[in-house]
Amino acid sequence: MPAERKTGTRPQATGRVVDELRRMIVGGELLPGQQIRQESMAERLGVSRLPIREGLRQLAADGLVSHTPNAGYAVARLSRSEFDQVYLMRRLLETEVLLRLPEPDPERIGRVARINERVVQAAERPDIAAMRAHNHDFHFAVFRLGDLDLLIDQIERLWTWAAPYHAVYLFSEESRRAVLREHAEMIDALEQGDNRRLAEIMDRHRQGAEAQIGAVLESGSLAVPGPS
Template sequence: MTDRPPSPLLEKLVVVRNGGPQQTVVTELRRVILRGDAPPGTPVPLTEVAELFGVSHIPVREALKTLISEGLVTHRPNSGYAVARMTKQELHEMYVVRAALEGAALTIAAEKATDYERAVAMEANDRMAQAIRDSDGAAFQRESRNFHMALVRPSGMHRLLHILDMSWNMIEPVQAMMHVTPDDRAKLNGDHEEMLEAFLARDTARLSAIAQRHNDSVDVAIGTLPTDTGLLTQDS
C-alpha cells in the first residue's frame, strides 16, 4: 500500500501548552482550521498529531470529537479524520442561519452600544477598508467577522452570540472572501460602510434594511464559488 503524503496541517500546528493535553490539542487544531491554514478536506492524522504534541492517542481523539461536534472535522471509518467540507447548498444554509441570528440582535445592539463598543466597530471597519486597499482577501475575511460581531455584541444576548460565533466557525474553513472577486469584496465593504453609519446613528430601521441587502449580496457572491477545486463538495 502506498504511503499517504504528510498532511499539510502538521506544518501549521504550533505546540503551545494550553491547559491539559486535550485542551492544548483542540485549541491549536481549532486555531489552524479557523485561520484557513487547513482547507476543507485536509486530513487530520491522529497518530502524527499525537506524536507532534507528545501525547497518546486518547487526548487527540477526544479533541477531534469536540471539533466534530463543532462541525469543523469529519470522521469516516476507512478514511480517518479530515477538516469538514460543505456543499454549496450547506454553505448557503449556514449564511442564512448567520444572517437570521445577526438580524435578531442588530437592533438591540445599536440601541445599547456604548461609546467604547461603537469605537470597536469603527476600528474593525477601518481594518476592512485597509484590507480592500491591500487586496488582502484573508484580512478581509478576518476583519469582516470582527466587524459583524462588533455590531451585535452590544446586544448582550449571550446565548445567541455563542450560537452565532459557532455558525461563523463552521464557514471559516472555506475562507469564502478569499475566493470571491475583488469587485465583490469592494461591494460588500460598501455595505459595511453604510451599516456602520446606520449603527452609529442608531437608525435601526435603516440598519436592518442595509443588513438584508448585504446578506442578499453575500448570497450572490458565494454562489460564484467553484465546486471543482475541493473547497466545496458537489451537491447531491
Template sequence: MRTIAKATGAMNRALQGIKALIISGDLSPGEQVRQEEMAEQLNVSRVPLREALNVLADQGLLFHRPHQGYFVTKRAQGEYAQIRRMLHLLESELMLSIRWPDDALLYTLRKLNAEMRVCVEQADIQRLIEINREFHFWVFSLSPNNLILEEVRRLWSMLEPPMWNKFERAEDRQSTLLEHDRLIAALEACDRSRCMAELERHRYSPESGMPIELPGAAPDMPEPRARAKRHTNTK
C-alpha cells in the first residue's frame, strides 16, 4: 500500500509540476517536454512522469506525436473562445441544478477565500490558482450532474494557461476575492437568480480578457418577405 501511495504521489507531483510550468509560461505553446530533463527537474522517475504526461494529454494541455514525444498544446484564439463558450453553457447548467450548501460548506468556501486573500497579499500566484479552482469546484459539485461536472473539469484544464492572466495585476486579484464573497452571500441566501448573476459577473469580468465570440460567418438570415413575394409572382 505504501508503494502504491508513493507512486501516486509522484505522479501527482509530476502532474502539478508540469501544469504549473505551462501556466507560468516556462513551457511555451508548441514546446516539447523533454522527459529526462523534466524527471530530473521534478525529482520523479520516468514512470510517474509518463503517467502525468498521459493525463495532461487527455486533458488537452499536451498532445503526443508518435516517435517524437509530448508537446504543449498551441491553440488559436478562436479555439479558446469555443472552450470558453462551452464552459459558459455547462457551468450555467450546473448552477441551475445545485442544491443549497449547508453551514459546513459555506464555512469551507469562506475559508478558501481567506486562504486566497493570504496568497494575494504574498503574491503567490500559483497557490492562488490552485485554491481558486478548488473554490469553484466545491460550488459546482453541489450539482448532481456528474457527467457535466467532469466535462467542466476537463475544459478548465484546457483553458487554464491563458485564463489566469487576470491574476497578473494586484487589483484584479483583489476583485476576485470580492466576487467570491458576493457569490457566497448569494449561495447563503438560497437565491438562484442572484447566484447566476454573480457567476456571470465573476466569469466575464473585464479584467479577464478572454473572448467568447465564436469564429465564423454570421448565421443565414431568412429572405425578406417582400423579395419572397416578388419571386412568387414571377412563376
C-alpha cells in the first residue's frame, strides 16, 4: 500500500473510531466504569488496534474515558463529589453566558426553535440517543447566540464529563415531558429578550437532571456490565 494512502487512511479510521465510541458512551451502550477491550472493539468496528488506541487517547483527552496503567481504558466514572462540582461549574458558567446574551435576533432564535423541533420528534418516538444529541445542539445553539466562546468551550467540556450519565434522566417519560416544557419556556424567554428569566428556567432545567442523576450515583444503582 502506498505511503500516502496509509497516511490518509489512518486519520479517517481514527475519526470513525472516535465517533463510534463517543456514540456508544453518550447513548448509554457503554456505561461509566465499563472497560473497553481494544481487541474486541477493533473486531467490532472492522479496524486494526492502532486507530482504536489512537481514538481512545483522544477520548481520554476529552474526559470521556480514563486510562489506568496495566489495566487499559474504561468509560470515565464520576464520584458524587466530582459530579456535584461539574454541575456547580455548569451553573456558574451557563448563567453568566445567558445573562450576557445580546438582544434577540429572530432569525437565529428561529434556528434554535427548529433544533428544538428535532428534540420534540425524538422524544415522541422515543429515541433517547437522538434526543440527547439534539438536546445538546439546542443548548449550545442558545449559548452561542452570544460571543463568549472561551466560556462556552469550558461548558462543553463539562457536558462531556457528565454525558455518560445523561441518558438516566431521559429514560423517564415524565423527565422527557419536563425537558420539552422547559425548552419551550426558554424559547419564549429568548424571544422576549428576558435573559434573567432564561437563566432561571435553565437553573430549573439543570436541577431536574442533577437531582435524578445524583440520586442514582448516591445509590450506586448504575450497573456496569462485566468484561466482554
